[in-house]
Amino acid sequence: MFNLIYEFKLKPTGAQIATFEEWLEQCRRVYNYALSERKDWVNSCKCPINACSIKSEYIIPADRKAPTYSSQCGSLTQAKKNIPELKKVHSQVLQQTLKRLQLAFEGMWKNGRGFPRYKKAGRMRSFVFPSLSNQPIEGSHVRLPKMGLVKFKQSRSIPEDAVIKQARVVRRASGWYVQLTLQWKVDVPEINPSGTSIGIDVGISHFAAVSNGRLFPNPQPFKRLERKLKSLQRKVTNKRFGSNNRAKAQAKVSRLHERIANTRKNYHWELAHNLCDWAEMIFAEQLNLKALSRGFLSKHCLDAGWGQFLDILSQCCFKRGVYFQKVPAAGTSQTCPKCLKETGRKKLSQRVHKCQFCGYTCDRDVAAAKVVEIRGLQAVGHTVGKLSEGKGHVLEDAKLCLPTTEESPTLSAG
Template sequence: MRVAYQYRLRPTSSQIALMEKWLELLRKQYNYRLAERFKWWKQNRCDVHACSLLVCHLPELKDEPDYYSQKRDLVNTKALFPEYKTIHSQVLQNCIERVQQAFDRWLKGNINGKRLGKPRFKGAGRYRSFTYPQMKQNCIRGKFIHLPKIGLVKLIQNRPLPEGFVIKTATVTRKADGWYVTLSLQDSSVPELDPDPPTLENTIGIDMGLDSFLVTDQGEAIPVPRYYRRAQKRLKQLQRSLSRKRKGSNRYKKALKRLAKAHLKVANQRKDFHDKVAKWLLSKGKHIAHEALNVKGLARTNLAKSVLDAGWTSFLRILTVRLRELGC
């Protein structure tokens, strides 16, 4: 079983400058590798609907750039641009892996076989995280965490790591209110499943809506908090203030940060609400059944803002994770 624990970081000014430099270099590398794949795709395709195969000339097919070929080319990148030598090698390779995943989801589809949208180039400030694919088990040392090539960074460990779990990866993320590290933990042991099959007696049914966030089969209702609706006036003021600033100026950056913090607060409030409701449902000690919701379909109607404000999908995801932790 894999779980993720997120902690806040308190890096020094020099560490912040180094991590921001990494993100900018990784953003440029991501765009360069994605451009290589787009170039290959354009050179190896023919618009059959626009011309006949008997008339058009098909050039010699080029080799498709994949994860391994682009990873081998990182040696040339470091030779031409020595600043890339300051980045951890596995972090740089993970950037290539992200390009591979984004490109494959567009051409081949995801695990469900559904093709996603065409990947886009990352603009300034749009590359916000980097990942260490391997971490040592003793990386947390007291109130600090050791990040390779960055050093010891102060860690706000609000909850201890669960026993028996192994640290697999670490992702450092830049958010509007600071820096965070997400540790991916794995437990090789198989949890004990509940031997009792779901029945009408040991199952609780929930019905989610917009008047009430959910209503149980016993008639217990939880109102919708509507965090986004409450913050909408404030968000509108901040957005209007941002639109009056010259793009790229210092005042524009400060206004953009204030707006991002306001949106982050709404997201954190909604996440905290979902987590508390999930714990309340699990405290009843019963199986939980819910209706099959077509959230994407409802998000295209006039109820889109209310549906997204309720966050049904994220709530069901949190509920599923909590159930897996209990071995259900």
């Protein structure tokens, strides 16, 4: 089994948009109420056993069990008998909202994330239909439970032998979208490490440096539009809270944020396809993205979106049959790719690598990319020889070679 997610833009009517917004609001209220139950139970267990608070105290019995997903689903069934607004929403949609809260708590327990927070108005942006009919696609419409046929723009064809398992309706600044999860019975061949290879080193001055000497510029979509974003956000603060003008100004801010995200993602996909054109093996660094997002260059690191790029690169390599692997990033800029000796730390202003042992000189990022390639080849079991001038690394036990420095296709993104 192979799972795919296809995203299409919806073209709902005015009545369907009103229903979508009402369902999101009900999902938000259910989420917040379920979170308040769990939060009250946690706080009730914190009070001392020999004294009471001066302000207030919880009256939750000490023997009451902690709220869980199953218990809150039972409470939701009872609440639907007294609250008519909940009956309008599909039952499985509300259950998926409770499961979303459960996953938030599991992420806090297992992955060290923060305590789940309440969602203010407009914060809930999606809801899920976990099951659909046998044939949910009818021409240019998708049939959603308790919603009927909703028109959508089918930008690409859906495989005939794929089964649509679930649908997620998402609200964005540019409109409404549906994400269809497909289950496809297809045999995916295992990709073996063979053929030409390249290493990649990501950075800020250049977004990516390739071991064949290519340097890709950093588009910096957020930095380029930061002044315009600041101006729009200032206009939002000058509007009266709750007014229609403030909502219109906030919509402009949301559309600009989406434009920045789309520009970044489009550049990542084009760069990934360019890299897959050059080699059958691609190696990249295993970065500590959480630490980089908290450093003194955090805004530039987040603007570059290295985590998203590496995920997109792995997906692109998987689709095109290119072997992809991450290698340890420690010391890649402190190692000479020719003699493989440590050259010591370099300042950020030092952009040229010059080895004091063998005299090898090249761009600092390109040298780090070559070291990444060497580590990747060693990880897949190939023996790497010494680096010869202008010919790349000589592999002793396989007929592999680096791409030459001849003219290669350039990236079309800005």
